[in-house]
Amino acid sequence: xxxxxxxxxxxxxxxxxxxxxxxxxxxxxxxxxxxxxxxxxxxxxxxxxxxxxxxxxxxxxxxxxxxxxxxxxxxxxxxxxxxxxxxxxxxxxxxxxxxxxxxxxxxxxxxxxxxxxx
Amino acid sequence: xxxxxxxxxxxxxxxxxxxxxxxxxxxxxxxxxxxxxxxxxxxxxxxxxxxxxxxxxxxxxxxxxxxxxxxxxxxxxxxxxxxxxxxxxxxxxxxxxxxxxxxxxxxxxxxxxxxxxxxxxxxxxxxxxxxxxxxxxxxxxxxxxxxxxxxxxxxxxxxxxxxxxxxxxxxxxxxxxxxxxxxxxxxxxxxxxxxxxxxxxxxxxxxxxxxxxxxxxxxxxxxxxxxxxxxxxxxxxxxxxxxxxxxxxxxxxxxxxxxxxxxxxxxxxxxxxxxxxxxxxxxxxxxxxxxxxxxxxxxxxxxxxxxxxxxxxxxxxxxxxxxxxxxxxxxxxxxxxxxxxxxxxxxxxxxxxxxxxxxxxxxxxxxxxxxxxxxxxxxxxxxxxxxxxxxxxxxxxxxxxxxxxxxxxxxxxxxxxxxxxxxxxxxxxxxxxxxxxxxxxxxxxxxxxxxxxxxxxxxxxxxxxxxxxxxxxxxxxxxxxxxxxxxxxxxxxxxxxxxxxxxxxxxxxxxxxxxxxxxxxxxxxxxxxxxxxxxxxxxxxxxxxxxxxxxxxxxxxxxxxxxxxxxxxxxxxxxxxxxxxxxxxxxxxxxxxxxxxxxxxxx
Numbered sequence: 083x084x085x086x087x088x089x090x091x092x093x094x095x096x097x098x099x100x101x102x103x104x105x106x107x108x109x110x111x112x113x114x115x116x117x118x119x120x121x122x123x124x125x126x127x128x129x130x131x132x133x134x135x136x137x138x139x140x141x142x143x144x145x146x147x148x149x150x151x152x153x154x155x156x157x158x159x160x161x162x163x164x165x166x167x168x169x170x171x172x173x174x175x176x177x178x179x180x181x182x183x184x185x186x187x188x189x190x191x192x193x194x195x196x197x198x199x200x
Numbered sequence: 201x202x203x204x205x206x207x208x209x210x211x212x213x214x215x216x217x218x219x220x221x222x223x224x225x226x227x228x229x230x231x232x233x234x235x236x237x238x239x240x241x242x243x244x245x246x247x248x249x250x251x252x253x254x255x256x257x258x259x260x261x262x263x264x265x266x267x268x269x270x271x272x273x274x275x276x277x278x279x280x281x282x283x284x285x286x287x288x289x290x291x292x293x294x295x296x297x298x299x300x301x302x303x304x305x306x307x308x309x310x311x312x313x314x315x316x317x318x319x320x321x322x323x324x325x326x327x328x329x330x331x332x333x334x335x336x337x338x339x340x341x342x343x344x345x346x347x348x349x350x351x352x353x354x355x356x357x358x359x360x361x362x363x364x365x366x367x368x369x370x371x372x373x374x375x376x377x378x379x380x381x382x383x384x385x386x387x388x389x390x391x392x393x394x395x396x397x398x399x400x401x402x403x404x405x406x407x408x409x410x411x412x413x414x415x416x417x418x419x420x421x422x423x424x425x426x427x428x429x430x431x432x433x434x435x436x437x438x439x440x441x442x443x444x445x446x447x448x449x450x451x452x453x454x455x456x457x458x459x460x461x462x463x464x465x466x467x468x469x470x471x472x473x474x475x476x477x478x479x480x481x482x483x484x485x486x487x488x489x490x491x492x493x494x495x496x497x498x499x500x501x502x503x504x505x506x507x508x509x510x511x512x513x514x515x516x517x518x519x520x521x522x523x524x525x526x527x528x529x530x531x532x533x534x535x536x537x538x539x540x541x542x543x544x545x546x547x548x549x550x551x552x553x554x555x556x557x558x559x560x561x562x563x564x565x566x567x568x569x570x571x572x573x574x575x576x577x578x579x580x581x582x583x584x585x586x587x588x589x590x591x592x593x594x595x596x597x598x599x600x601x602x603x604x605x606x607x608x609x610x611x612x613x614x615x616x617x618x619x620x621x622x623x624x625x626x627x628x629x630x631x632x633x634x635x636x637x638x639x640x641x642x643x644x645x646x647x648x649x650x651x652x653x654x655x656x657x658x659x660x661x662x663x664x665x666x667x668x669x670x671x672x673x674x675x676x677x678x679x680x681x682x683x684x685x686x687x688x689x690x691x692x693x694x695x696x697x698x699x700x701x702x703x704x705x706x707x708x709x710x711x712x713x714x715x716x717x718x719x720x721x722x723x724x725x726x727x728x729x730x731x732x733x734x735x736x737x738x739x740x741x742x743x744x745x746x747x748x749x750x751x752x753x754x755x756x757x758x759x760x761x762x763x764x765x766x767x768x769x770x771x772x773x774x775x776x777x778x779x780x781x782x783x784x785x786x787x788x789x790x791x792x793x794x795x796x797x798x799x800x801x802x803x
Contacts, residue, residue: 116367160670169689197693197708
C-alpha cells in the first residue's frame with residue numbers, strides 16, 4: 083500500500099517573525115479567508131524576499147507562496163514564475179494596510195483561477 | 201507623367217499613385233490616411249496631403265513630381281445610427297440589491313427590519329432584524345456585536361455589508377445567517393424597513409427572491425403588488441445572493457414612454473409599423489415601399505425621438521434644416537441594451553429589448569469643386585473631378601485576379617454598405633444602404649455595456665482569448681497557446697483581446713462565449729443582412745441568383761470574419777463571393793482610387 087504524505091492543499095506563507103509582522107500577517111490571512119482558500123503559516127528566515135517567496139510556493143500543494151519579511155516586505159508568487167518576477171510585491175512604507183489584504187485575496191484568486199484584484 | 205487617384209471616404213482617404221507610360225498607367229504605390237473633417241468639405245485637404253505624402257515617399261518621388269490628381273465625385277451619402285430601448289425595468293414599492301459579490305457569507309434566507317449595526321444592542325429579544333454594516337466597522341467588531349445580540353435573544357436574520365467581509369464575518373458568528381457583502385452604496389439602503397436577504401449555497405442560485413410568489417410570501421403581498429415585483433424577480437434570476445427591501449409606495453415613479461411607430465413613405469405607397477413588433481417587421485415594410493422617400497416617427501415616442509435625433513445630426517453635418525432632411529434607407533436591428541435599473545441600489549444593470557436604427561440620408565450634391573479648388577491652391581497640383589464613385593469602385597475592383605464582368609461590388613464601409621453592378625455592356629447600377637461598421641460598433645457597445653469607443657472597436661476587430669494560467673491562453677476556437685515568458689498577472693484569468701500580439705484585458709464579468717456571440721451576431725445582423733439587401737436591389741430583375749461574381753471591398757472587408765460570413769450566405773444563392781485584392785496587391789482597399797486612375801487612362 084502506498085503511503086500518502088499528509089500535505090494539505092494550501093497557500094504557503096513564510097513569515098520571518100510572527101510577532102513583528104502580526105498586523106500585516108493578519109491582513110494577508112483575512113484576504114485568504116474571505117476568498118475561502120486554506121493557508122499555512124511557517125516561520126522561516128531568509129535573505130532574499132523573492133527567493134523566499136518562491137521556496138514557499140514550491141512548498142505549497144497549490145504552488146502559491148507568500149513571503150512576509152519582518153520589515154513588512156511582502157511578496158506573492160507562483161512556483162512556476164521566475165524568482166525575479168513575482169506576481170505582487172509590496173513595501174510597508176508605500177502601501178496602506180489594504181495592500182496586504184490584496185496580497186491575500188490575489189493569492190486565493192490565483193489558486194481559484196479567478197481574475198486578480200489590483 | 202505621374203498621376204494620383206484620390207478617394208475621399210467617410211473614414212479614410214486613399215491614394216493610388218501611377219506613372220503613365222505609352223498611355224497606360226503603371227501603379228507605383230498607395231497611400232492611406234484618416235479623412236479629416238466630413239467628406240466633401242475643404243477640411244479634407246489635410247488628409248489628402250498626408251495620404252499623398254505617404255504614397256509619394258513609398259514610390260521614392262517628390263510631391264512636385266505628381267502632375268495630376270483625380271478626385272472622385274463622392275456619393276453624397278451620410279449615415280447615422282441611433283438606438284432606443286423599448287422596455288425599461290422600473291422598481292416601485294420595493295428596492296433591491298441585485299449585484300453578485302463573488303464571496304457572500306453564510307447561506308439561507310433571512311427576513312427582518314434593516315437596522316444599523318450600532319443599534320443592535322438596543323433591540324429587544326425576539327425582534328427580527330437585518331444588520332447593516334458600513335465600511336468603517338471592522339469585521340471582528342461586526343461579528344462580536346452580532347454575536348452579543350444573538351446571545352441576548354435578538355433574532356438577527358441576516359446582514360448587508362459594505363466591504364468584502366461576508367465570509368470573514370460569517371466564520372466568526374455563532375449562527376449561520378445569510379450575508380450579502382460588497383454593497384458599495386450602503387448609505388442608500390433604506391433603514392427600518394422590512395427586508396429579505398438570501399444567499400444560496402455555492403454552485404446554486406437563489407430560489408425565493410427570484411420568484412415573484414417567493415417575494416409575495418415573504419412580504420405578504422396582494423396580487424396587485426405581486427405584479428409590481430415581477431421586474432425584481434426577473435432581475436435577480438441566476439444570482440447567488442440578493443436583498444429585497446420593501447419600501448413605501450411612491451419612491452420611484454413608473455413612467456412608460458411608448459415605443460411608437462415608424463411611418464415609412466416610399467415611391468410605392470407608405471406603411472406604418474409599430475416598433476414593438478420588432479426589427480423584422482420594420483424591414484419588411486421598408487421592402488414593401490422601396491424606394492424610400494422619407495421616414496418619420498410618432499412624436500413624443502421613443503422612435504420619434506430617435507428619428508428626430510438622426511435628422512438633427514444629419515442637418516448639422518450638412519448645414520441644412522432638419523425639416524429638409526429625407527431619410528432614404530433604414531436598417532432596423534433587434535438588440536439588447538444594458539440599462540441601469542431604475543430604483544436599484546447597487547448600480548444593477550439589466551438587459552432591455554431595444555431597436556437599433558441606421559439611417560441614410562442623401563444630401564444635395566457634395567461641393568467637390570470647392571475641395572478641388574482648395575487642393576489645387578494648397579498642394580499646387582492640378583485637380584480633375586472624375587466619374588461616379590460606384591463606377592470607379594467597379595473599375596478598381598475588377599483588377600482583382602480571377603474576376604470578370606458582369607460583376608457586383610460590395611463596398612463594406614464604416615457608415616454605409618454600397619453595392620454596384622456592372623453588366624456586359626458596361627452599364628453600372630448602384631445602391632447605398634444604411635448600416636455598416638459603425639452600426640456594428642453600436643450594437644457591440646450596447647449589448648456588452650461598454651462605453652469606451654476604442655475598446656468596442658478592438659472587440660470588433662480582434663478575436664478574444666482567455667488567460668488560463670500564468671503561461672497559457674485558450675483561444676476562441678478552443679486551442680491553447682503557450683508563452684515562453686510569464687504573462688502579465690493583470691491579465692490572469694481574464695478574457696483578453698489578441699491585439700497585434702498583445703493581450704488587452706477586457707472588463708471582468710464578460711465571458712469569452714458572450715463576447716464572441718455578441719460580436720458575431722452584430723456583424724451578421726448588419727453586414728450579412730445588408731449584403732443580401734444591397735445585392736438584390738442591383739441584381740437583374742431583382743433576382744440575386746442572377747449575379748455570378750461579388751467582390752467585397754472597403755475597410756470592413758478587412759475584417760477577420762465579415763467576408764467569410766457574407767461568402768457563406770451568398771454561396772446559398774450560387775454566387776462566387778470573396779474579398780477583393782485590388783491590383784493583386786492591395787487587398788480590399790484602394791478600389792476607388794485605383795479606378796480613378798484607370799478611368800482616365802483606359803484599361
